[in-house]
Amino acid sequence: MTSHFHRSWRGLTASLMLIASGTSAVAEPQHGIAMYGDPALPPDFVSLPYANANAPTGGHIVTAEVGSFDSLNPFIRKGSVPWQLRFFMGESFMGRSLDEPFSLYGVLAESVETGPNREWVEFTLREGTAFSDGSPLTIEDVMWSYETLGTIGHPRYLGFWSKVESMEQTGDRSVRFTFNVEDRELALLAGMRPILKKAQWEGVDFAESTTDIVPITSAPYIIDDFEPGRFVSLKRNPDYWGADVPFRVGTNNIDEVRLEFFGDETAAFEAFKVGEVNSNREFNVARWDTWYNFPAVQNGDVIKSVLGHERPSGMTGFAMNTRKAIFADWRVRDAMLHAFNFEFINQALTGSVQPRITSYWSNSPLSMSHGPAEGRVREFLEPFADELIPGTLEGYSLPVADGSERNRAGTRAALDQMEAAGWTVQDGVMKNEAGEDFTFDILLDQGATENQTIIDMYVESLSRIGVTPTVTVADSAQFKERTDAYQFDMVYYRRGVSLSPGNEQFNYFGSEDADQTGGRNLMGVKSPAVDAMIGRLLTSDSQDDFVAAVKALDRSLTAGRYVIPIYQWNISRIAHSKNLHFPDAMPIFGDWPGWQPDVWWYSED
Template identity: 40%
Template sequence: MRGRAFVCGVLAFGISLAVHADWASAAESYAIAMHGAPALPADFSHMPYANPDAPKGGRLVEGILGTFDSLNPMIVRGLAVQQIRGFVVESLMARGNDEAFTLYGLLAKSVETDDSRSYVTFHLDPKARFSDGQPVLAEDVLFSWALLRDRGRPNHRQFYSKVTKAEAPDPLTVRFDFGGAGDRELPLILGLMPVLPKHAVDVATFEETSMSPPIGSGPYRVSAVKPGASVTLTRNPDYWGRDLPVNRGLWNFDEIRLDFYREANSAFEAFKRGLYDFRVETEPLRWHEGYDFPAARDGRVIRDTIRPGIPQPSEFLVFNTRRPVFSDVRVREALTLLFDFEWINRNYFFGLYTRSASFFAGSELSAYGRAADDRERELLKPFGSHIPSDILDGTYRLPVSDGSGRDRATLRAALNLLSQAGYELDGTMLRQRSTKAPLTFEILVTTRDQERIALAYSRDLKRAGIEASVRAVDAVQFDQRRLGFDFDMIQNRWDQSLSPGNEQYFYWGSEAADNQGTRNYMGAKDPAIDALIAAMLEAREHPAFVSAVRALDRTLMSGCYAIPLFNAGEQWIARWNRIERPAATALNGYLPETWWQRPDQPK
């Protein structure tokens, strides 16, 4: 802990707290949209997906698979409690969850920028307070920006380093200049920056894991911690922002407890016993058959099926192309052919899933099945050799098997590609012609569902002479190995919005490939990907933005970095009926912060 006199350290970050009278003025606004105008007027009273009359009180218990050893989700080290962001630590602005990417005032009551978005200025709400009563000031914002730029997670370091100058003309105003970066998303990225109290953060120990309750400006405070087992958040009765339009109808529970479970089956059994209040179901077999227990039959447990308006969450088997075995795109394409989706979907998932090769499936941003328009072709022209003609003209389709688990046509096509890549069958084993080394790799899994898919896939690979072993580890070890890129193949999901932006560098940018803790699990290093993400960020109008994202999608599909497994078009939520939710659902899907406890239930 440090006092507010810690000034010289902040100045060491290169921050100036000087007034610039020659700044060009721009109109202040209550909100900012990535493209177009905000959907809500300046005098909006509440978010359309919130119930402004929701009763306050009660407790929400959430079950989480895994564990934690840190309360700081803003650093690489450790397994942190992610809910600290939002519930305890706020940002300058808040997302409108009914829009692709629009931010409304929170700690900052207003925002201003120019047409080229070469800078952004935030005007802080003078009522904003941290939970210890200290005001939120410009020096806290500048301190947070510099701290996260230098010591935060890789995405923070990457995004915030694009700021060329940061200044505070007065205690409640902050301006960030971008020096012609050409990134129109940067004002919004800064708007979502977590704001930490300068007086309560020790820079020297910030990157170390800690169980000390952080001080934030959000609606909740950490009131109890059982390391690795649970975290209790208690609503701050003096929360400064409780009457803001963005918060009306949100943060309704007096207490939120996060209970952690090491194993998926025990977590489900705990839910059946009522030990926690809701779960997001991700296993179709369980959703289809597992809810036949008394509380679900008599209505005490409610099952909600929600169709969000964002790109469908898509599961992939990811190739770690840092491994020599996956360095040849023909090998990756052949292994994609050998995955029998039709058999797995029928036998394991009751036909509940669909399949798309797109990383933005089910949305207008997807290039799968669409011919490239003129804007896309112009963007892709310097990288024409990267994109197969069928992906460019929209005729490419994922292989469709006969569903027998023994499809001969896909096997022949796969073996032909493998032969081109220098492999041949030696009896029942596929070997590299020159070295005689067998084609073998390991699939790392952590859930029963992942293990079933991996075992079925390894069976199909064996028909081609490929030996794929399946190793099951607990959730903690899986996360550690995934973050450290210590795997051959894993199952993963990249959640996408209708406004993808800077996080795409974090997912598959060349720089992220060598930075542990990023989500470029496949190790993609492609100048085309980097250029197309840049084009996406420079787009001013929606049509140009869509074309840039589709061009990026085509490039990712062409690289065969991951085997598309399935797309989930719905969110499956089970909740005990003591918990209620608004009738309206946000574009982004379920939002527990809008829920409340039934008034007739004990507090």
């Protein structure tokens, strides 16, 4: 087994101090921009510190994806799209370094300039930028892309556009965005919008495109071939305009990136075993220890790499839809958490070696403490004391069972909370005073066999409190359609968070986005305290306030009991062909979009 670990927590703390130490930007053109202070890399940097500037080009990487797809346009709401495509196809003014909490460096942009308080930002295009078909990329394309994505694009783009007061061309290769709110992050977000070719969409309904039209971009990879629901093949563009841009040096080395789609995890793993797939992430430590002993591993053709990272756990588990009356009461949600026998499930599926997520920012210095709120965290939260869910100020930790199958203490606590919420067991069935049964539907994505196993065990636990939920397994398209419309009671949920949380938190947890079709606030969180904490972290001008605001947000969400958390992955496990290589220097974000396959290379020697 190959192990790769990297810098200590002291290094990460220093990075956090860097992003939260400055209060204003220098109003002159720069090669990069950071949320606070200056970016770490100098203007004359050669390549990203975790990229191999001398990496060879060639070869292929093939990954297994469970599910299907019916669209190749990752920039709109409609359709089920392979999640990787927006990273492969979405080239923008700036690119994000995975070795800094929030720093961007020029890609399409030759330079970036901001107002003294970041009330505006201006980008200047590099000379020679071009789309994959060889046509020049212009400011006209830029302005069309921003307005189109901001009005009819995917919801992830709408929030930024609503905060733009004006967009104006200021030169042959430059454009300026002026903002209508005080928000330091907007200058960075402006640099991360994908640029599309305006002429491609003349006379075409952009918002309705599926697999009938593949967006033309300036990115290093081009969709070369595909079969709906079966595979997508992306080829490295040999005429890519930006190969010598420092941010790109040592990246995009592999000639073909191929996404193969399978109906379930078993079929996907079998394809890896026989060599049809040559890189596979494993999220279950028990499988990692027992399944990866097939001949290719034994003879060294497949390598097992264990990779450290310093990013927060995020939240993975089963979200309860608070838009539905059945989960509107926090006591009911608390009961569901007590009934979920994590310790027993963890023992059965991983041998108890996989740690549980304890909050949204666990595994990071931004994580909440579990005792009473203190200092600035308490100060920020106290104005909302009357409406905070119990535990937010007093202290909250997830229930811990004794590991036995029956989980008597958890069952008792669940019954007590249900009774407090007006539900009691009558003739073996949980009912309210009107005699209505307590039941709900759990929505799962087809092929996610481990999630189905977890839910099977959970359903058995719920039967002990007189609750019999239904479980609906939907294909990828139906799953997306239902989650976009919030047509579920409980659903599998995964939300990554970063060391530099910003405006995306409104998309994830903000009240205004809670009922927006296709939004990302699946739980339907509508909390003035949550909204206020997001606002604070966006306007903080000191390290202490920034960290305190995130910790207070973490408390509000965790004590809100919106999600039943499962495992956290503090390391990544990737089994891959011996011909696939990556640099020894790991970024603080570790295995994250922008790392594989971006800085990997293929070599048979």
